[in-house]
Amino acid sequence: MSDIAAIEAAAGRLKGHARRTPLLSSPFLDEIAGRRVLVKAECLQHTGAFKFRGAWNALCALAPKGVVAFSSGNHAQAVALAARLKGVPSVIVMPADAPAIKIANTRALGAELVLYDREKEDRDAIGAALASERGFALIKPFDMEEVIAGQGTTGLEIAEQAGAEGVAGADVLVPCGGGGLSAGIALALEARAPGLRVRTVEPEGFDDVARSLVAGRALGNVPGGASICDALMAPQAGALTWPVIQRLCGPGLVVGEDAVLRVMALAHDRLKIVLEPGGAVALAAALASTGAGSIEGEAVIVVASGGNVDRAVMARALES
Amino acid sequence: MSDIAAIEAAAGRLKGHARRTPLLSSPFLDEIAGRRVLVKAECLQHTGAFKFRGAWNALCALAPKGVVAFSSGNHAQAVALAARLKGVPSVIVMPADAPAIKIANTRALGAELVLYDREKEDRDAIGAALASERGFALIKPFDMEEVIAGQGTTGLEIAEQAGAEGVAGADVLVPCGGGGLSAGIALALEARAPGLRVRTVEPEGFDDVARSLVAGRALGNVPGGASICDALMAPQAGALTWPVIQRLCGPGLVVGEDAVLRVMALAHDRLKIVLEPGGAVALAAALASTGAGSIEGEAVIVVASGGNVDRAVMARALES
Numbered sequence: 001m002s003d004i005a006a007i008e009a010a011a012g013r014l015k016g017h018a019r020r021t022p023l024l025s026s027p028f029l030d031e032i033a034g035r036r037v038l039v040k041a042e043c044l045q046h047t048g049a050f051k052f053r054g055a056w057n058a059l060c061a062l063a064p065k066g067v068v069a070f071s072s073g074n075h076a077q078a079v080a081l082a083a084r085l086k087g088v089p090s091v092i093v094m095p096a097d098a099p100a101i102k103i104a105n106t107r108a109l110g111a112e113l114v115l116y117d118r119e120k121e122d123r124d125a126i127g128a129a130l131a132s133e134r135g136f137a138l139i140k141p142f143d144m145e146e147v148i149a150g151q152g153t154t155g156l157e158i159a160e161q162a163g164a165e166g167v168a169g170a171d172v173l174v175p176c177g178g179g180g181l182s183a184g185i186a187l188a189l190e191a192r193a194p195g196l197r198v199r200t201v202e203p204e205g206f207d208d209v210a211r212s213l214v215a216g217r218a219l220g221n222v223p224g225g226a227s228i229c230d231a232l233m234a235p236q237a238g239a240l241t242w243p244v245i246q247r248l249c250g251p252g253l254v255v256g257e258d259a260v261l262r263v264m265a266l267a268h269d270r271l272k273i274v275l276e277p278g279g280a281v282a283l284a285a286a287l288a289s290t291g292a293g294s295i296e297g298e299a300v301i302v303v304a305s306g307g308n309v310d311r312a313v314m315a316r317a318l319e320s
Numbered sequence: 321m322s323d324i325a326a327i328e329a330a331a332g333r334l335k336g337h338a339r340r341t342p343l344l345s346s347p348f349l350d351e352i353a354g355r356r357v358l359v360k361a362e363c364l365q366h367t368g369a370f371k372f373r374g375a376w377n378a379l380c381a382l383a384p385k386g387v388v389a390f391s392s393g394n395h396a397q398a399v400a401l402a403a404r405l406k407g408v409p410s411v412i413v414m415p416a417d418a419p420a421i422k423i424a425n426t427r428a429l430g431a432e433l434v435l436y437d438r439e440k441e442d443r444d445a446i447g448a449a450l451a452s453e454r455g456f457a458l459i460k461p462f463d464m465e466e467v468i469a470g471q472g473t474t475g476l477e478i479a480e481q482a483g484a485e486g487v488a489g490a491d492v493l494v495p496c497g498g499g500g501l502s503a504g505i506a507l508a509l510e511a512r513a514p515g516l517r518v519r520t521v522e523p524e525g526f527d528d529v530a531r532s533l534v535a536g537r538a539l540g541n542v543p544g545g546a547s548i549c550d551a552l553m554a555p556q557a558g559a560l561t562w563p564v565i566q567r568l569c570g571p572g573l574v575v576g577e578d579a580v581l582r583v584m585a586l587a588h589d590r591l592k593i594v595l596e597p598g599g600a601v602a603l604a605a606a607l608a609s610t611g612a613g614s615i616e617g618e619a620v621i622v623v624a625s626g627g628n629v630d631r632a633v634m635a636r637a638l639e640s
Contacts, residue, residue, distance in 0.1 A: 019344075020342075022339065022340075022341070024339075024364060027401070041364075043592040044342060044591075044592055044593070048592050101589065109347070265631065268634065269631070271364075272595075273592055273593060274592040274593065311585065311588065311638040312638075315635045315638045315639070319631075319635070
């Protein structure tokens, strides 16, 4: 079961292997937000996203002879690198329309790639069949205890780093796809910094968690939608992540694509970090001045979850 | 006098005020370089460059009623922020052709700006006259003990972080304009990690230190030159920095503009950090395969000294 003990165990496994990412800030962003904005820069994690935490923890905990994973890209790279560092083979199932940089990087990290059609094929079925055929462990992208615990180590660091900044009460905005990062951080903060409350942030068109929190039950996204936030397109939260989110998270936030592109440029200018669209949604929500359930308080903490963006998309953001 | 005691004193003043920046890496960069590449990401420092270290140390040590500084931009922003945090006024003398983002940021940080013509006017004379008129302290960009000691704290962190990575012997490539960062790091490493040797890196056309190291005496740059590396255009090393560089640094390295732009894009892709041209020269040298005095050994450490780049220049790099 995902709990603080599992997250502490994950932190022990990650020590010296995952990066302790910095909590960044800029007086210019504080001014836009009208409060202190503290940015947990997980784009600086190995393979450019928080996903390495969960992948490494799962590899260490399961010690498989090989691994299979399905992913739009960030989980794929994380599992590929973790497997390479552990010296075991990896097979990654990716949508054929994933960003070119994510496909190329996953291959370069030594993984065997299986591409599928996002509209017509079922990645869960493909992944499960491959794992069974080869006798490999399936490392799911979010709905898996070891993965949630690994992502939760981000929350342990936020608790410590926010404490060092004198911030004891604040919303913690977390980009949310399947909910592994949100659930993991929420569990860590419940135990270590109860004044910090997770709020999920999703892109328009993929706001299933925000709607689910209102409805009080797990809803899915309308199939066939498109978003520049390729990392946040899971059809719905998981059987393990949703109950945690429902119990611990505040009202969900939703941001539009234009705001995401503008914030990618602001992160470039003010924080000197590269964010992918899905990694920028929480910062976009923190800097938006309006909206239901808007943020209050003297400070807000933002998770900048990933930076694996194609050059052309960043160039577009810089023109915004 | 700049020595390890002064650097340790600066580290005490910076604790809790300057950021301890991470040492980043990527297996993709290691492959290009043919060795481990460890990148000290000073672009993540407050105001986007290492300069905050020296400015903060000087403000703390001198405790003036106000400050004057001249700078192409990064030192300007650093002094402006440090003065604002200390609650004293700042007057900044900047070239009228400095990058727009550096001029705008310096003004937004509360400084009074005095723009001058780089070709026709003497910034030293303007700065000295302003300081004398107002009774403010002049915080020089590099040739000042307190500033060199502040920049040297980067070297203390490199010594610790390289040790944690198991790297005891390596070249440490440092972008070099007036030599404050190079001299400060070299003094810190001499005392704390003698197996690490600083090597200055300069852009073509501003390679005075590389030529000076060959000649055995301080030479200047040819006036009137242009470079995209606006942070590294000092006419020559300082009276305080040059003797330290001559005593402690290995052969200087020089890189061209095309290599700098390519490496800015690679830092975007692989490290998720934003580098300005002058901040990218050391990484460019680390990834170049040829050249006199080229790098040897199993690892190389690179200082990524700043990230204050206009969006248009980054967009140009991303097209390279």
